[in-house]
Amino acid sequence: xxxxxxxxxxxxxxxxxxxxxxxxxxxxxxxxxxxxxxxxxxxxxxxxxxxxxxxxxxxxxxxxxxxxxxxxxxxxxxxxxxxxxxxxxxxxxxxxxxxxxxxxxxxxxxxxxxxxxxxxxxxxxxxxxxxxxxxxxxxxxxxxxxxxxxxxxxxxxxxxxxxxxxxxxxxxxxxxxxxxxxxxxxxxxxxxxxxxxxxxxxxxxxx
Numbered sequence: 001x002x003x004x005x006x007x008x009x010x011x012x013x014x015x016x017x018x019x020x021x022x023x024x025x026x027x028x029x030x031x032x033x034x035x036x037x038x039x040x041x042x043x044x045x046x047x048x049x050x051x052x053x054x055x056x057x058x059x060x061x062x063x064x065x066x067x068x069x070x071x072x073x074x075x076x077x078x079x080x081x082x083x084x085x086x087x088x089x090x091x092x093x094x095x096x097x098x099x100x101x102x103x104x105x106x107x108x109x110x111x112x113x114x115x116x117x118x119x120x121x122x123x124x125x126x127x128x129x130x131x132x133x134x135x136x137x138x139x140x141x142x143x144x145x146x147x148x149x150x151x152x153x154x155x156x157x158x159x160x161x162x163x164x165x166x167x168x169x170x171x172x173x174x175x176x177x178x179x180x181x182x183x184x185x186x187x188x189x190x191x192x193x194x195x196x197x198x199x200x201x202x203x204x205x206x207x
Contacts, residue, residue, distance in 0.1 A: 030106075032062040032074060032088040032099060036133060036164045037205075040081040044071030044113050046162060046189035052079040053207065062090070062099070064111040070100050070161070073111055084162035087133070133166045139203050141194060145178055146206060149185045149192045152176075156187040163188050169200045 034054045041048040044066055054060065060076025065085055072085045085100035092102060099106065157173055169175070175184035175195050183194040183203060194204040 030062050030090060030108075031059050032072075032076075032090050033096070034058045034060075034076070034083070035087050035089055035098075036166060038083050038087050038164065039162060040074070040076065040079040040083055042081055043119065044069060044073075044082045046158065046160075048082070050207075051081045052077070054079065054083065062088070062108070064109040065099070065103065066113055067110040071113075072099065072108075087162065087164060133164060133168075134201070136166050136196075136201060136203060138165070139183075139194070141181075141183070141204055145181055145183075145194075148178060149194075149206065153187050153192060156190050158189055163191050163193060163202065163205055165202055165205060167202045169195060169202065171200070173200075175200075 034056055036056050038054045038056075038058075039050045040052050040054055041050050054076045058076050060074045060079075063073040063075070065072035070085045071082050072088065073081070074083050074088070076083075085103075086098065088099040089096040090099055090106065091097075092105060097106075099108065154176060159170075159173070161167075169186070169188070173186060173188070175186045175197075177184050177197075178194070182197075184197050185192060185194050187193070188202075192206040193202045195201065196203050
């Protein structure tokens with residue numbers, strides 16, 4: 001299992017991409033593997049719609065990453081879009097490494113993303129979304145819990161990064177208790193999540 005470090009996360013608000021010219025031929029075949037169930041988005045930021053979900057362990061072809069950002073473009077399971085590099089690994093000298101942590105060693109080329117009129121923009125909160133992401137026992141919440149969460153959503157909290165199971169929420173995020181249930185909930189980046197109170201880790205994501 002790859003241990004993810006605690007990064008200072010930042011979202012990139014922009015839309016429409018242009019792949020940097022002159023990518024090395026060898027890089028075109030670089031593969032990347034998702035270390036958790038991961039949203040594939042239309043743009044490099046949590047405010048952009050998802051085009052699908054890449055399940056944990058999915059392998060795709062990486063085009064490149066935005067300079068100064070943790071968002072990369074990938075083709076995975078028939079989906080083409082943007083994913084968060086902290087949740088991608090690739091092989092380096094025979095060992096799996098987190099792409100975001102070894103970008104210079106991997107010589108990953110830069111891609112750009114151009115702002116288009118009407119595209120969503122959010123201001124980075126400066127908060128961390130995650131501590132180390134850890135594997136946790138999955139839960140299957142009752143249907144009644146989902147109904148309560150969706151009918152009592154509260155305000156969405158926008159944080160840098162991506163919403164994934166096992167991620168630890170910062171203490172600054174206020175959560176609500178689900179009545180007669182052992183988990184809290186909150187809406188992060190437009191997605192309701194259930195949170196384990198003692199650890200503040202996300203245990204379920206409503207998609």
